[in-house]
Amino acid sequence: MPSSALYRPQPKVLLFDVNETLLDMSKLKLAVPKAFGNKHAFKQWFGLLLQYSLVDTVTGTYHSFPDIAEAALDMTADMLEEKRLSVSTKKQLVSLLTQLPAHPDVPRGLELLLDAGFRLVAFTNSPQESLDAQLRYAKIIHYFEQGLSIEAVQLYKPHFHTYQAAVKAVGVAPTDALLIAAHGWDVAGAQAAGLRSGLIARPGQTLYPLASPPTYQGKDLPALARQIIG
Protein backbone atom coordinates (compact mmCIF):
# COMPACT_ATOMS: atom_id res chain seq x y z
CA MET A 1 0.00 0.00 0.00
CA PRO A 2 1.92 3.02 -1.26
CA SER A 3 -0.05 5.45 0.90
CA SER A 4 1.72 4.11 4.01
CA ALA A 5 4.72 6.19 2.98
CA LEU A 6 2.67 9.24 3.91
CA TYR A 7 2.43 8.21 7.54
CA ARG A 8 4.98 9.25 10.11
CA PRO A 9 7.60 6.50 10.35
CA GLN A 10 8.39 4.87 13.68
CA PRO A 11 11.41 6.11 15.61
CA LYS A 12 14.61 4.14 15.04
CA VAL A 13 16.23 4.69 18.43
CA LEU A 14 14.68 4.79 21.89
CA LEU A 15 16.59 6.79 24.51
CA PHE A 16 15.84 5.81 28.12
CA ASP A 17 16.21 8.00 31.15
CA VAL A 18 17.55 5.84 34.01
CA ASN A 19 16.86 7.08 37.59
CA GLU A 20 13.17 6.62 38.51
CA THR A 21 12.34 5.68 34.89
CA LEU A 22 14.12 2.29 34.75
CA LEU A 23 15.39 2.06 38.32
CA ASP A 24 13.32 1.92 41.52
CA MET A 25 14.56 4.51 44.02
CA SER A 26 12.66 3.05 47.01
CA LYS A 27 15.94 2.29 48.81
CA LEU A 28 16.80 6.00 48.79
CA LYS A 29 13.21 7.00 49.57
CA LEU A 30 13.61 5.03 52.82
CA ALA A 31 17.27 5.70 53.62
CA VAL A 32 17.37 9.50 53.19
CA PRO A 33 14.43 10.28 55.54
CA LYS A 34 15.80 7.73 58.03
CA ALA A 35 19.26 9.36 58.04
CA PHE A 36 17.76 12.80 58.78
CA GLY A 37 14.91 11.61 61.00
CA ASN A 38 12.65 13.72 58.79
CA LYS A 39 10.08 12.24 56.43
CA HIS A 40 10.21 15.22 54.02
CA ALA A 41 13.91 14.64 53.39
CA PHE A 42 13.81 12.51 50.22
CA LYS A 43 11.65 14.88 48.17
CA GLN A 44 13.58 17.90 49.42
CA TRP A 45 16.91 16.24 48.57
CA PHE A 46 15.97 14.96 45.11
CA GLY A 47 14.36 18.31 44.22
CA LEU A 48 17.52 20.16 45.23
CA LEU A 49 19.66 17.68 43.27
CA LEU A 50 17.68 18.38 40.08
CA GLN A 51 17.53 22.14 40.72
CA TYR A 52 21.26 22.51 41.38
CA SER A 53 22.26 20.35 38.39
CA LEU A 54 20.52 23.10 36.39
CA VAL A 55 22.15 25.83 38.49
CA ASP A 56 25.51 24.39 37.39
CA THR A 57 24.32 24.28 33.78
CA VAL A 58 23.14 27.90 33.59
CA THR A 59 26.13 29.30 35.49
CA GLY A 60 28.60 27.58 33.14
CA THR A 61 30.02 25.21 35.77
CA TYR A 62 29.99 21.42 36.07
CA HIS A 63 30.12 18.99 38.96
CA SER A 64 29.23 15.31 38.67
CA PHE A 65 25.73 14.14 39.60
CA PRO A 66 27.03 12.20 42.67
CA ASP A 67 28.95 15.31 43.83
CA ILE A 68 25.82 17.47 43.53
CA ALA A 69 23.85 14.68 45.27
CA GLU A 70 26.24 14.87 48.22
CA ALA A 71 26.11 18.68 48.34
CA ALA A 72 22.30 18.50 48.15
CA LEU A 73 22.31 16.38 51.34
CA ASP A 74 23.93 19.31 53.17
CA MET A 75 21.48 21.76 51.60
CA THR A 76 18.60 19.46 52.62
CA ALA A 77 19.82 19.56 56.23
CA ASP A 78 19.95 23.38 56.16
CA MET A 79 16.55 23.79 54.51
CA LEU A 80 14.81 21.38 56.86
CA GLU A 81 16.78 22.88 59.77
CA GLU A 82 18.15 19.41 60.65
CA LYS A 83 21.73 18.47 61.56
CA ARG A 84 24.10 17.88 58.62
CA LEU A 85 25.06 14.23 58.05
CA SER A 86 28.59 12.86 58.52
CA VAL A 87 30.78 12.47 55.44
CA SER A 88 30.57 8.67 55.67
CA THR A 89 26.75 8.70 55.91
CA LYS A 90 26.55 11.03 52.91
CA LYS A 91 28.88 8.82 50.86
CA GLN A 92 26.91 5.73 51.82
CA LEU A 93 23.60 7.32 50.77
CA VAL A 94 24.98 8.56 47.45
CA SER A 95 26.49 5.12 46.74
CA LEU A 96 22.94 3.71 46.85
CA LEU A 97 22.39 5.43 43.47
CA THR A 98 24.44 2.60 41.91
CA GLN A 99 22.64 -0.13 43.88
CA LEU A 100 19.08 0.25 42.70
CA PRO A 101 16.96 -2.56 41.25
CA ALA A 102 15.00 -2.18 38.02
CA HIS A 103 11.27 -1.53 38.38
CA PRO A 104 9.57 -4.95 38.02
CA ASP A 105 7.90 -3.97 34.72
CA VAL A 106 11.14 -2.87 33.05
CA PRO A 107 12.69 -6.14 31.72
CA ARG A 108 9.38 -7.14 30.04
CA GLY A 109 9.02 -3.70 28.45
CA LEU A 110 12.59 -3.68 27.17
CA GLU A 111 12.12 -7.18 25.71
CA LEU A 112 8.98 -6.10 23.84
CA LEU A 113 10.79 -3.12 22.33
CA LEU A 114 13.93 -5.08 21.44
CA ASP A 115 11.84 -7.82 19.79
CA ALA A 116 10.05 -5.13 17.78
CA GLY A 117 13.40 -4.10 16.29
CA PHE A 118 14.12 -0.81 18.08
CA ARG A 119 17.64 0.23 19.04
CA LEU A 120 17.73 0.84 22.83
CA VAL A 121 20.10 3.40 24.39
CA ALA A 122 20.35 4.51 28.04
CA PHE A 123 20.77 8.29 28.46
CA THR A 124 21.31 9.82 31.88
CA ASN A 125 22.51 12.69 34.05
CA SER A 126 24.75 10.20 35.94
CA PRO A 127 28.44 9.98 34.95
CA GLN A 128 29.41 7.22 32.51
CA GLU A 129 31.00 5.08 35.21
CA SER A 130 27.92 5.29 37.45
CA LEU A 131 25.61 4.54 34.52
CA ASP A 132 27.48 1.35 33.67
CA ALA A 133 27.44 0.29 37.33
CA GLN A 134 23.71 1.09 37.60
CA LEU A 135 22.68 -0.96 34.57
CA ARG A 136 24.94 -3.88 35.61
CA TYR A 137 23.56 -3.89 39.18
CA ALA A 138 19.96 -3.78 37.89
CA LYS A 139 20.75 -6.66 35.48
CA ILE A 140 19.40 -4.79 32.43
CA ILE A 141 22.64 -3.72 30.74
CA HIS A 142 22.37 -6.42 28.03
CA TYR A 143 19.22 -4.84 26.58
CA PHE A 144 21.09 -1.68 25.52
CA GLU A 145 23.41 -1.16 22.59
CA GLN A 146 25.10 1.66 24.52
CA GLY A 147 24.81 4.02 27.47
CA LEU A 148 25.23 7.78 27.11
CA SER A 149 26.01 10.24 29.91
CA ILE A 150 25.60 14.01 29.81
CA GLU A 151 29.17 14.01 31.20
CA ALA A 152 30.30 14.23 27.55
CA VAL A 153 28.76 17.71 27.12
CA GLN A 154 28.89 18.79 30.80
CA LEU A 155 25.38 20.20 30.61
CA TYR A 156 22.49 18.54 32.42
CA LYS A 157 19.22 17.36 30.94
CA PRO A 158 16.88 18.95 29.96
CA HIS A 159 19.34 21.38 28.25
CA PHE A 160 18.57 21.07 24.53
CA HIS A 161 22.25 20.43 23.68
CA THR A 162 22.20 17.17 25.65
CA TYR A 163 19.51 15.65 23.41
CA GLN A 164 21.17 16.95 20.24
CA ALA A 165 24.49 15.40 21.35
CA ALA A 166 22.76 12.10 22.18
CA VAL A 167 21.06 11.69 18.80
CA LYS A 168 24.31 12.68 17.07
CA ALA A 169 26.16 10.02 19.10
CA VAL A 170 23.76 7.32 17.93
CA GLY A 171 23.78 8.62 14.35
CA VAL A 172 20.15 9.55 13.80
CA ALA A 173 18.13 12.73 13.26
CA PRO A 174 16.18 14.09 16.29
CA THR A 175 12.91 13.07 14.61
CA ASP A 176 14.14 9.46 14.42
CA ALA A 177 14.60 9.29 18.21
CA LEU A 178 12.13 8.99 21.07
CA LEU A 179 12.98 9.70 24.70
CA ILE A 180 11.29 7.63 27.42
CA ALA A 181 11.23 9.11 30.93
CA ALA A 182 9.17 9.25 34.11
CA HIS A 183 9.91 13.00 34.46
CA GLY A 184 7.96 15.90 33.00
CA TRP A 185 11.14 17.99 32.64
CA ASP A 186 12.88 15.29 30.60
CA VAL A 187 9.89 14.87 28.28
CA ALA A 188 9.66 18.67 27.90
CA GLY A 189 13.36 18.88 27.02
CA ALA A 190 13.22 16.09 24.43
CA GLN A 191 10.15 17.62 22.76
CA ALA A 192 11.79 21.06 22.67
CA ALA A 193 14.84 19.50 20.97
CA GLY A 194 12.69 17.93 18.25
CA LEU A 195 12.57 14.33 19.55
CA ARG A 196 9.41 12.36 20.18
CA SER A 197 8.75 11.33 23.77
CA GLY A 198 7.01 8.84 26.01
CA LEU A 199 6.05 9.38 29.65
CA ILE A 200 5.92 6.49 32.09
CA ALA A 201 3.38 7.94 34.51
CA ARG A 202 4.79 6.39 37.68
CA PRO A 203 3.03 7.39 40.96
CA GLY A 204 4.13 10.82 42.21
CA GLN A 205 5.41 11.90 38.80
CA THR A 206 3.94 14.67 36.67
CA LEU A 207 4.08 16.40 33.30
CA TYR A 208 5.03 20.08 32.97
CA PRO A 209 1.67 21.65 32.10
CA LEU A 210 3.27 24.47 30.06
CA ALA A 211 5.22 22.15 27.72
CA SER A 212 3.83 20.33 24.70
CA PRO A 213 2.48 16.92 25.71
CA PRO A 214 4.46 13.72 25.13
CA THR A 215 3.81 11.59 22.04
CA TYR A 216 2.91 8.58 24.22
CA GLN A 217 1.93 8.01 27.86
CA GLY A 218 1.56 4.75 29.77
CA LYS A 219 1.39 3.62 33.39
CA ASP A 220 4.40 1.32 32.98
CA LEU A 221 6.96 0.39 30.33
CA PRO A 222 5.04 -2.52 28.71
CA ALA A 223 1.95 -0.27 28.37
CA LEU A 224 4.10 2.41 26.74
CA ALA A 225 5.92 -0.17 24.58
CA ARG A 226 2.67 -1.49 23.14
CA GLN A 227 1.68 2.04 22.08
CA ILE A 228 5.05 2.71 20.47
CA ILE A 229 5.03 -0.62 18.63
CA GLY A 230 1.48 0.22 17.50
Add this chain to the structure above:
Amino acid sequence: MPSSALYRPQPKVLLFDVNETLLDMSKLKLAVPKAFGNKHAFKQWFGLLLQYSLVDTVTGTYHSFPDIAEAALDMTADMLEEKRLSVSTKKQLVSLLTQLPAHPDVPRGLELLLDAGFRLVAFTNSPQESLDAQLRYAKIIHYFEQGLSIEAVQLYKPHFHTYQAAVKAVGVAPTDALLIAAHGWDVAGAQAAGLRSGLIARPGQTLYPLASPPTYQGKDLPALARQIIG
Protein backbone atom coordinates in the same frame (compact mmCIF):
# COMPACT_ATOMS: atom_id res chain seq x y z
CA MET B 1 46.78 58.12 51.77
CA PRO B 2 47.82 57.03 48.27
CA SER B 3 48.10 53.36 49.27
CA SER B 4 44.31 53.18 49.58
CA ALA B 5 44.17 53.01 45.79
CA LEU B 6 45.62 49.51 46.06
CA TYR B 7 42.65 48.23 47.98
CA ARG B 8 39.63 46.79 46.25
CA PRO B 9 37.10 49.59 45.83
CA GLN B 10 33.58 49.25 47.18
CA PRO B 11 30.84 48.20 44.76
CA LYS B 12 28.88 51.07 43.20
CA VAL B 13 25.58 49.30 42.71
CA LEU B 14 23.77 46.82 44.94
CA LEU B 15 21.36 44.46 43.16
CA PHE B 16 18.66 42.97 45.41
CA ASP B 17 16.83 39.73 44.87
CA VAL B 18 13.20 40.24 45.92
CA ASN B 19 11.21 37.09 46.88
CA GLU B 20 12.35 35.75 50.28
CA THR B 21 15.30 38.20 50.30
CA LEU B 22 13.34 41.45 50.75
CA LEU B 23 9.82 40.08 51.04
CA ASP B 24 8.43 37.75 53.69
CA MET B 25 6.66 34.77 52.09
CA SER B 26 4.93 33.63 55.31
CA LYS B 27 1.50 34.29 53.76
CA LEU B 28 2.24 31.74 51.04
CA LYS B 29 3.92 29.35 53.50
CA LEU B 30 0.56 29.21 55.29
CA ALA B 31 -1.84 29.45 52.35
CA VAL B 32 -0.33 26.79 50.04
CA PRO B 33 -0.28 23.95 52.62
CA LYS B 34 -3.78 24.98 53.75
CA ALA B 35 -5.15 24.83 50.18
CA PHE B 36 -3.79 21.30 49.67
CA GLY B 37 -4.34 20.07 53.22
CA ASN B 38 -0.71 18.93 53.11
CA LYS B 39 2.02 20.54 55.17
CA HIS B 40 4.79 19.63 52.68
CA ALA B 41 3.07 21.61 49.94
CA PHE B 42 4.88 24.97 50.20
CA LYS B 43 8.42 23.59 49.92
CA GLN B 44 7.38 21.19 47.15
CA TRP B 45 5.69 24.02 45.23
CA PHE B 46 8.45 26.61 45.58
CA GLY B 47 11.12 24.02 44.71
CA LEU B 48 9.21 23.06 41.55
CA LEU B 49 8.74 26.74 40.66
CA LEU B 50 12.51 27.32 40.81
CA GLN B 51 13.34 24.03 39.04
CA TYR B 52 10.90 24.60 36.17
CA SER B 53 11.97 28.22 35.65
CA LEU B 54 15.36 26.65 34.83
CA VAL B 55 13.74 23.92 32.73
CA ASP B 56 12.28 26.73 30.59
CA THR B 57 15.67 28.42 30.44
CA VAL B 58 17.65 25.36 29.28
CA THR B 59 15.00 24.21 26.80
CA GLY B 60 14.91 27.63 25.11
CA THR B 61 11.35 28.45 26.15
CA TYR B 62 9.90 31.19 28.35
CA HIS B 63 6.79 31.50 30.50
CA SER B 64 6.31 34.20 33.13
CA PHE B 65 7.12 33.45 36.78
CA PRO B 66 3.41 33.67 37.80
CA ASP B 67 2.47 31.27 34.97
CA ILE B 68 5.12 28.76 36.10
CA ALA B 69 3.96 29.29 39.70
CA GLU B 70 0.43 28.30 38.67
CA ALA B 71 1.65 25.26 36.71
CA ALA B 72 3.80 24.27 39.70
CA LEU B 73 0.65 24.15 41.86
CA ASP B 74 -0.71 21.39 39.56
CA MET B 75 2.66 19.59 39.61
CA THR B 76 2.69 19.86 43.42
CA ALA B 77 -0.74 18.19 43.55
CA ASP B 78 0.47 15.33 41.33
CA MET B 79 3.74 14.82 43.20
CA LEU B 80 2.09 14.81 46.62
CA GLU B 81 -0.74 12.71 45.17
CA GLU B 82 -3.28 15.31 46.30
CA LYS B 83 -6.25 16.71 44.35
CA ARG B 84 -5.46 19.54 41.92
CA LEU B 85 -6.73 22.98 43.00
CA SER B 86 -9.46 24.92 41.18
CA VAL B 87 -8.41 27.63 38.74
CA SER B 88 -9.71 30.34 41.07
CA THR B 89 -7.81 28.95 44.09
CA LYS B 90 -4.61 28.77 42.01
CA LYS B 91 -5.03 32.36 40.78
CA GLN B 92 -5.69 33.55 44.33
CA LEU B 93 -2.56 31.82 45.67
CA VAL B 94 -0.34 33.16 42.88
CA SER B 95 -1.74 36.67 43.39
CA LEU B 96 -0.34 36.55 46.95
CA LEU B 97 3.12 36.92 45.36
CA THR B 98 2.30 40.61 44.84
CA GLN B 99 0.86 41.04 48.35
CA LEU B 100 3.86 40.23 50.54
CA PRO B 101 5.19 42.52 53.27
CA ALA B 102 8.88 43.36 53.56
CA HIS B 103 10.86 41.46 56.19
CA PRO B 104 10.94 43.73 59.30
CA ASP B 105 14.73 44.26 59.00
CA VAL B 106 14.61 45.38 55.38
CA PRO B 107 13.72 49.13 55.57
CA ARG B 108 16.49 49.76 58.16
CA GLY B 109 19.04 47.86 56.04
CA LEU B 110 18.08 49.72 52.87
CA GLU B 111 18.33 53.06 54.72
CA LEU B 112 21.83 52.25 55.96
CA LEU B 113 22.99 51.38 52.44
CA LEU B 114 21.31 54.39 50.83
CA ASP B 115 22.84 56.72 53.44
CA ALA B 116 26.25 55.20 52.69
CA GLY B 117 25.91 56.30 49.07
CA PHE B 118 25.21 53.04 47.26
CA ARG B 119 22.89 52.86 44.26
CA LEU B 120 20.12 50.32 45.05
CA VAL B 121 18.44 48.27 42.29
CA ALA B 122 15.86 45.45 42.62
CA PHE B 123 16.52 42.48 40.33
CA THR B 124 14.10 39.59 40.14
CA ASN B 125 12.68 36.57 38.31
CA SER B 126 9.21 38.16 38.55
CA PRO B 127 7.89 40.08 35.52
CA GLN B 128 8.34 43.87 35.52
CA GLU B 129 4.69 44.54 36.32
CA SER B 130 4.71 42.14 39.29
CA LEU B 131 7.98 43.59 40.56
CA ASP B 132 6.60 47.12 40.61
CA ALA B 133 3.45 45.88 42.38
CA GLN B 134 5.53 43.92 44.91
CA LEU B 135 7.76 46.84 45.89
CA ARG B 136 4.79 49.23 46.09
CA TYR B 137 2.78 46.82 48.26
CA ALA B 138 5.77 46.28 50.58
CA LYS B 139 6.26 50.09 50.80
CA ILE B 140 9.96 49.89 49.87
CA ILE B 141 9.84 51.05 46.23
CA HIS B 142 11.20 54.53 47.09
CA TYR B 143 14.56 53.09 48.20
CA PHE B 144 15.38 51.84 44.68
CA GLU B 145 16.56 53.84 41.68
CA GLN B 146 15.04 51.15 39.43
CA GLY B 147 13.71 47.62 39.27
CA LEU B 148 14.97 45.07 36.75
CA SER B 149 13.19 41.89 35.67
CA ILE B 150 14.71 38.90 33.86
CA GLU B 151 11.69 39.32 31.55
CA ALA B 152 13.94 41.52 29.41
CA VAL B 153 16.26 38.59 28.54
CA GLN B 154 13.70 35.77 29.00
CA LEU B 155 16.23 33.64 30.87
CA TYR B 156 15.85 32.99 34.59
CA LYS B 157 18.40 33.66 37.30
CA PRO B 158 20.94 32.21 37.92
CA HIS B 159 21.72 32.08 34.15
CA PHE B 160 24.92 34.13 33.76
CA HIS B 161 23.37 36.28 30.99
CA THR B 162 20.81 37.68 33.46
CA TYR B 163 23.52 39.23 35.68
CA GLN B 164 25.46 40.50 32.67
CA ALA B 165 22.30 42.16 31.32
CA ALA B 166 21.54 43.66 34.73
CA VAL B 167 24.93 45.31 35.21
CA LYS B 168 24.82 46.55 31.62
CA ALA B 169 21.38 48.07 32.29
CA VAL B 170 22.72 50.01 35.28
CA GLY B 171 25.89 51.00 33.41
CA VAL B 172 28.61 49.41 35.54
CA ALA B 173 31.15 46.60 35.18
CA PRO B 174 30.30 43.27 36.88
CA THR B 175 33.05 43.90 39.45
CA ASP B 176 31.35 47.19 40.43
CA ALA B 177 28.13 45.38 41.35
CA LEU B 178 27.17 43.23 44.33
CA LEU B 179 24.13 40.95 44.42
CA ILE B 180 22.28 40.48 47.71
CA ALA B 181 20.09 37.39 48.04
CA ALA B 182 18.80 34.85 50.55
CA HIS B 183 19.35 32.02 48.02
CA GLY B 184 22.47 29.96 47.46
CA TRP B 185 21.70 29.59 43.75
CA ASP B 186 21.45 33.36 43.24
CA VAL B 187 24.73 33.99 45.07
CA ALA B 188 26.39 31.21 43.03
CA GLY B 189 25.12 32.74 39.78
CA ALA B 190 26.29 36.26 40.62
CA GLN B 191 29.74 35.02 41.63
CA ALA B 192 30.05 32.96 38.42
CA ALA B 193 29.18 36.09 36.39
CA GLY B 194 31.94 38.11 38.09
CA LEU B 195 29.84 40.11 40.56
CA ARG B 196 30.43 40.23 44.28
CA SER B 197 27.68 38.82 46.48
CA GLY B 198 26.10 38.95 49.91
CA LEU B 199 23.98 36.21 51.49
CA ILE B 200 21.23 37.04 53.95
CA ALA B 201 21.23 33.77 55.88
CA ARG B 202 17.50 33.65 56.64
CA PRO B 203 16.24 30.51 58.46
CA GLY B 204 15.81 27.53 56.12
CA GLN B 205 18.10 29.02 53.47
CA THR B 206 21.44 27.59 52.41
CA LEU B 207 24.53 28.17 50.29
CA TYR B 208 25.46 25.83 47.41
CA PRO B 209 28.48 24.00 48.87
CA LEU B 210 30.09 23.50 45.43
CA ALA B 211 30.08 27.21 44.47
CA SER B 212 32.59 29.82 45.60
CA PRO B 213 31.44 31.42 48.86
CA PRO B 214 29.76 34.85 48.91
CA THR B 215 31.79 37.96 49.63
CA TYR B 216 29.63 38.78 52.66
CA GLN B 217 27.17 36.91 54.89
CA GLY B 218 24.84 38.24 57.56
CA LYS B 219 21.76 37.06 59.46
CA ASP B 220 19.69 40.02 58.27
CA LEU B 221 20.05 43.03 55.97
CA PRO B 222 21.39 45.53 58.56
CA ALA B 223 24.07 42.98 59.60
CA LEU B 224 25.03 42.54 55.95
CA ALA B 225 24.86 46.29 55.29
CA ARG B 226 27.33 47.06 58.08
CA GLN B 227 29.83 44.60 56.56
CA ILE B 228 29.45 46.07 53.07
CA ILE B 229 29.80 49.64 54.35
CA GLY B 230 32.89 48.48 56.28
